[in-house]
Amino acid sequence: MMETAGRRRNMRLVVNPITCEGHGLCAELLPEWVRLDDWGYPIVNPDPVPPELKDHARRAVAACPTLALLVRLD
Amino acid sequence: MRAVEASGLRGRGGSGFPTARKMSAVAQGGRRPVVVANGTEGEPASAKDKLLLQSAPHLVLDGMVLAAEAVGARRAIICVEETARRAWLSVEAAIDERRAIGLDPIGIELAASPSGYVVGEESALVHWLNGGPAKPTFVPPRPFEKGVGGRPTLVQNVETLAHLALLARFGPDWFREIGTPGHTGSTLITMSGEVARPGVYEIAPGTSIAHTIASSGGAADDVRAVLVGGYAGRWLDAEHSLRLGLSDDQLRPVGASLGAGVVVVLSRRGCGLAETTRIARYLAGESSGQCGPCVNGLAAIARALDQVHRGEGGPDTLATLQRWATDVAGRGACHHPDGAARMVASALEVFSADVDWHGRHRRCWAEPVRPDLVSSAPPRSR
Numbered sequence: 517m518m519e520t521a522g523r524r525r526n527m528r529l530v531v532n533p534i535t536c537e538g539h540g541l542c543a544e545l546l547p548e549w550v551r552l553d554d555w556g557y558p559i560v561n562p563d564p565v566p567p568e569l570k571d572h573a574r575r576a577v578a579a580c581p582t583l584a585l586l587v588r589l590d
Numbered sequence: 591m592r593a594v595e596a597s598g599l600r601g602r603g604g605s606g607f608p609t610a611r612k613m614s615a616v617a618q619g620g621r622r623p624v625v626v627a628n629g630t631e632g633e634p635a636s637a638k639d640k641l642l643l644q645s646a647p648h649l650v651l652d653g654m655v656l657a658a659e660a661v662g663a664r665r666a667i668i669c670v671e672e673t674a675r676r677a678w679l680s681v682e683a684a685i686d687e688r689r690a691i692g693l694d695p696i697g698i699e700l701a702a703s704p705s706g707y708v709v710g711e712e713s714a715l716v717h718w719l720n721g722g723p724a725k726p727t728f729v730p731p732r733p734f735e736k737g738v739g740g741r742p743t744l745v746q747n748v749e750t751l752a753h754l755a756l757l758a759r760f761g762p763d764w765f766r767e768i769g770t771p772g773h774t775g776s777t778l779i780t781m782s783g784e785v786a787r788p789g790v791y792e793i794a795p796g797t798s799i800a801h802t803i804a805s806s807g808g809a810a811d812d813v814r815a816v817l818v819g820g821y822a823g824r825w826l827d828a829e830h831s832l833r834l835g836l837s838d839d840q841l842r843p844v845g846a847s848l849g850a851g852v853v854v855v856l857s858r859r860g861c862g863l864a865e866t867t868r869i870a871r872y873l874a875g876e877s878s879g880q881c882g883p884c885v886n887g888l889a890a891i892a893r894a895l896d897q898v899h900r901g902e903g904g905p906d907t908l909a910t911l912q913r914w915a916t917d918v919a920g921r922g923a924c925h926h927p928d929g930a931a932r933m934v935a936s937a938l939e940v941f942s943a944d945v946d947w948h949g950r951h952r953r954c955w956a957e958p959v960r961p962d963l964v965s966s967a968p969p970r971s972r
Contacts, residue, residue: 534727
């Protein structure tokens with residue numbers, strides 16, 4: 517998902533909890549925004565991702581083996 | 591639809607969403623919508639939907655047909671659990687009666703749904719009607735946007751539809767005559783636990799918990815606490831809550847809601863921890879098994895509660911329990927883990943003295959012969 521050109525939108529990360537298998541790559545690539553619970557499943561900060569983390573966030577989304585980490589723009 | 595809005599009717603399935611808003615969202619969905627009457631009642635402490643289907647099926651069917659006309663649907667399906675035999679037969683007979691005299695402009699389909707705690711969750715029910723397993727799906731899109739056959743789908747609890755039929759007959763002003771500004775119309779509640787006459791009662795929202803207990807024959811002993819809203823509801827201690835009114839606007843300030851209309855009474859003979867452990871174990875078993883935080887979290891919470899109940903929890907067990915309850919909330923595809931976490935967190939608050947006692951004496955003091963306060967068998971319908 518790409519940001520609409522010329523319009524600043526909030527970027528948030530969401531997890532599809534059904535497809536997430538707790539591989540934990542997201543927390544490794546984006547520790548500032550994602551932590552793991554006691555069973556290895558991600559707890560994602562619900563706030564808009566700050567500009568300096570956006571590239572890292574996109575990288576984490578692309579790296580998720582089950583495509584469970586998603587970007588939502590609002 | 592204007593009458594529904596003026597009436598202030600809210601869904602009686604648990605979430606209390608304004609019915610008119612859901613209807614207009616479905617009507618504006620672009621494609622011809624589908625109406626689904628949700629008669630599944632997975633909540634073990636609730637019996638009102640089954641009783642309603644059994645004793646007044648035409649009222650529910652009237653509401654379905656009216657809702658279908660209002661949103662422009664040509665397809666209407668009523669889902670009743672296949673195990674709710676008497677409700678099922680009653681609805682089936684009513685549909686036959688209507689068909690025989692050509693009463694309705696549309697045909698009503700009857701679907702025998704599987705039983706289970708999360709089956710009645712909107713997206714799970716729609717998933718099942720579309721041929722999938724009766725398990726919640728990742729939303730959005732929500733059923734009102736894309737539901738049965740990909741069409742906008744109005745899923746309404748059967749009690750909500752019965753109210754809709756009555757308010758169509760008598761008008762929104764009549765509907766508002768009973769209840770509170772934020773919880774209009776009468777409401778069905780299932781009273782269970784340690785009351786003399788457990789069963790389904792119709793009350794005016796706002797009726798105090800104490801009065802409702804008295805109406806159901808009174809409690810077996812001094813009331814210690816009440817579980818309001820069902821297994822995914824909240825424990826309230828008697829001292830501060832018996833004078834509270836049973837309506838969503840009066841319960842909201844204490845973090846509770848009436849849910850699907852459930853009140854379970856615990857007297858001082860019972861042990862709050864024992865009941866909570868049993869409920870938590872049940873809820874863990876009813877996870878649809880799809881989301882990691884729910885599958886692992888609820889099982890871990892139930893195990894830890896059991897340890898505390900048996901007096902075997904270490905000093906940090908309680909802190910861990912509280913952390914888990916916070917951690918699992920909001921992390922499932924549906925609200926199942928949220929409800930379980932809320933119930934457990936409320937128990938740790940309300941029964942903190944029991945937690946101490948169990949820890950010190952390393953056992954439970956509740957009478958072991960007492961029948962389970964909470965069980966998987968719903969209270970008998972009255």
